Amino acid sequence: MLRRADFWKEEDEAPLLRLNRSFLPSEKIINEIKDNKEDDPIVNTDHERIIYLDAERTFLGTAQRTTLMNVLSFLRNEFGSYHQAMSYVSGFLLLTHSPSKVIETMRQLHRTVLIGYWTEEPVAFATDAYVFDYLLADYDPELHKHLLNNYIFPETYAQKWFTTLCVNVLPFEALFRFFDTFISQSIAASSNIFLFQFALSLVKHVREELLQTKSVATIYQYLRLDSSLPQLNAKIDKLAMSIVEGAKDYDLGSYDFTQLRQKAFNEKLRVRLEAANRAHQENKENQNSCITSSDDDDDDDETEEQTLSTAINGLVSHMKKLHI
Structure with missing residues (x-):
């Protein structure tokens, strides 16, 4: 997209480019673009409403929105599920890659890396958010306790890092890296x-800044690197690059992530899923209430238990497929 003739005329103020901070157009980035295909082989005029809305939240120009919607509809049909994060990631990738290349990359991420993240109910993401919580407790128990005491739970802030891959979090220079x-x-x-x-x-x-505040809103601003904070705005570009570069300093090879995921699922999510399932079943029973014999009641209880067991076992099996 960056090489489209009218791209900057149409997209200079696009939501996706909010954190560009004058990094693009970068000659280095433009020269590194190897995928020059501008054809849009995926044509789909029957887009779901959410895909229309997400395209509008990403680009301003009709051509760019159409390309993004075609990619998202193709992925939605192939994956059998959709998550708004797919729009952020696909939109960013489309800046430097053709639709077919973006689809190939998204497919690989969905199948082998971010398994279960881009679904209507991303249990896999929530599980990994709590895996990070365990890691944080090991690496920095003081900060972990501080976040917990202020009711800052990992699934409420890690989503922007994990599912959207830091689009709208990192300034563009750091985001490309x-x-x-x-x-x-x-x-x-x-x-x-x-x-x-x-x-x-x-x-x-951002550890020291986090420890110095008990304001929930401010804590979330630091966790999403909100440049509207005066403390961050002046240094956000260098800070973001340092964060990305600093990731390599963490050797996590000693952790058994399969075990951590199972632990996170059992300790943090299983009870909530069971409660949600019971509420769903109770609501269904209330809507379809009728006079039944005691034998029928026993059968219903057994069926409900089997359904719950099947659902939980399926989720556990899915968690086991996630690997690092």
Whole structure:
């Protein structure tokens, strides 16, 4: 997209470019673009409403929105699920890659790296958020306790790092470095370990600021590197680059991530999923209430228990497929 004749005329104020901070157009980035295909082979005029809205939240020009919607609709049909984060990541990748290349990259990430992240109910992401929580407790128990005491839970702030891959978090110079590192390492190894390394690096770089405040709103601003904070604005570009570079300093090879994920699922998510399932079943029963015999009640209880067991076992099995 960056080489399209009217790109900057149409997209200079695009939401996706909010954190460009004059990095683009960069001759270095433009010269490194190897994928020059401008054809849009995926044509789909029957887009879901959410995809229309997400395209509007990303680009301003009709051509760019159309390309993004075609890519997202193709991915939605192939994945059988959709998550808004797909729009952020696809939109960023489209800046320097053709639609077909973006689809190929998104497919690889979805199947081998971010397994279960881009779904309507991303249990896999929530699990990994709590895996990070365990890592933080090991590396920095003081900061971990501070966040916990202020009711700052990992699934409420890690989403911008893990599912959207820091689009709208990192300034563009650092974001390009983040993507280069993440994609080259993660796809090759079928691993998302870099996300945990990055997250540990980020909290280390804003550690003192986090410990000095008990304001929930301010804590979240630091965790998303909000440049509207005067303390961050002046140094955000160098800080962001330092965070990305600092990720390599964390050697997580001694951790058993399969075990940590199972622990996170059992301790943090299983009870909530079971409660949600019970509430769903109760609501369904209330809507379809009728007079039944005691034998029928027993059968219903058994069926409900089997359904719950099947659902939980399926989720556990899914967690086991996640690997680093």
